[in-house]
Amino acid sequence: KNIKKRKTKGINAGNKIKRTKKFQRRADLSYRSRIFHQIYNQPFAGAPQAKGVALEKIGIEAKQPNSAIRKCIRVQLFKNNKKITAFVPRDGCLNYIDINDQVLLCGFGKSGKSKGDIPGVRFQVLKVSGVALISLFRNKKIKPRR
Secondary structure: OOOOOOOOOOOOOHHHHHHHHHHHHOOOHHHHHHHOHHHHHOOOOOOOEEEEEEEEEEEEEOOOOOOOEEEEEEEEEOOOOOEEEEEOOOOOHHHHOOOOOEEEEEEOOOOOOOOOOOOOOOEEEEEEOOEEHHHHHOOOOOOOOO
16 A cells, blocks of 8 residues: 555644644744744843853842832843843842853743843843852852952
C-alpha cells in the first residue's frame, strides 16, 4: 500500500488542523517579524535576565496615596547599550551598589509591566559584582574588591 500524507479529515480534526497551521506559519519570516517584533524591541530582547553597568543612584517618588522615595539605579545593559531604571529591593541594599559595578537584573514578574507604586520601573537587581544581593543583605558574603 502507498500511504500518502495529507490533511486530516473528520468531525474532530479541527484542533489538529489549527495546530499544524500555527506551527507552519511560524516558519514564515514575514509572519514572525510581524508577531514577535515586540519581544526583541524590549530592553532584555526576550531574555529572562541581563547584565549591565550601574551608572547612577536615583530615588523615585512613589505614586499616590503612598509617600516614599524608592531607591533605584540607572543601568546600561551590555547586550544592546540601552539605559534602564532598576529597583533595588530591601532596606539599605543601595549601599552595596557602587557606580560602575556590574549588576545582574531580572524582571518584576509582571510580564514587562511596572509593579506597585513605582512608576516606570520594570526591573530589579539580583546580583552585584557576581554576589547575590540577598546574601550581602544577610551578611553571608562580602562583595569582592576590584
